[in-house]
Amino acid sequence: MKILKVALLTPLLVLAACGGEAKTETVEPPKTVAISDVKLCLEVGAQNECPADLRAFPDSAPQISVSAVITNPSTVPKVVFDWRYLGDETPKAINSATIKSTEIVRVASSTLSMVDHEWPAGKYEVIVTAGTQEARADFTVVHVD
Numbered sequence: 001m002k003i004l005k006v007a008l009l010t011p012l013l014v015l016a017a018c019g020g021e022a023k024t025e026t027v028e029p030p031k032t033v034a035i036s037d038v039k040l041c042l043e044v045g046a047q048n049e050c051p052a053d054l055r056a057f058p059d060s061a062p063q064i065s066v067s068a069v070i071t072n073p074s075t076v077p078k079v080v081f082d083w084r085y086l087g088d089e090t091p092k093a094i095n096s097a098t099i100k101s102t103e104i105v106r107v108a109s110s111t112l113s114m115v116d117h118e119w120p121a122g123k124y125e126v127i128v129t130a131g132t133q134e135a136r137a138d139f140t141v142v143h144v145d
Contacts, residue, residue, distance in 0.1 A: 034071040035128050035135040041065050049107045058144040059118040067109040067136060068128045073101040076131035081110035086138070087122025094124075101130075 041050035043065055047118070050067040057064055062113040078101055080144055083094040098128040110126070128135045 031072040031075055033073060033075045033130045033133050034131050035056050035068050035130055036071065037067075037069040037137045038126075038128060038137045039067050040126070040137055040139050041067070044105050044109045044111070046132065047107060048105075050109070055139045056143050057119070057139060059113065059121055059141050060144060061119065061141075063113045063137070064119075064124075065109060065111040066126045066128070067107050068135060069106060070101075070104050070108050070130055073104040073108070075129065078130075079104060079108045080127075080129045081108075082127040082129070083110075083112050084125050084127070085118060086125055091125075100102065130131050 035134075039050035040057075041052060041054055042061060042063065044067050045051045048067060049069075050065060066081060068079075073079065079099045081097045081099075082094070085092045085094055095112055096123040099108050099110075108128075121141050121143045123138060123140055125136055125138040130138075
């Protein structure tokens with residue numbers, strides 16, 4: 001009978017020691033990187049972000065910039081911007097820029113400068129990659145007389 005009393009009293013003593021209620025902890029899911037709000041512009045602003053999203057540029061533009069919001073950048077070592085020209089039958093790599101994730105506060109950006117006095121007219125794209133996440137933005141360069 002003594003063993004039965006101790007067995008019945010033990011859970012009550014444990015509850016009393018914990019303040020009378022069971023406590024649970026909220027476990028957050030693991031953080032993953034995400035890419036959003038990819039914008040193209042002529043020049044990024046003070047917050048390292050494109051002020052508006054442009055998808056057509058004159059062939060005389062001195063540069064073209066892209067910005068992207070990177071959520072949880074610390075979960076990946078780097079963010080890569082791959083610029084490609086799509087005007088020919090086969091896409092052609094133009095440039096690649098890598099930014100260490102430790103340098104990203106909220107927005108990452110890359111700028112591609114004009115070469116040879118004007119951009120070849122046609123379709124282009126920039127691919128933003130962070131870990132296994134990828135976002136694409138396409139744009140057109142038009143010839144202006």
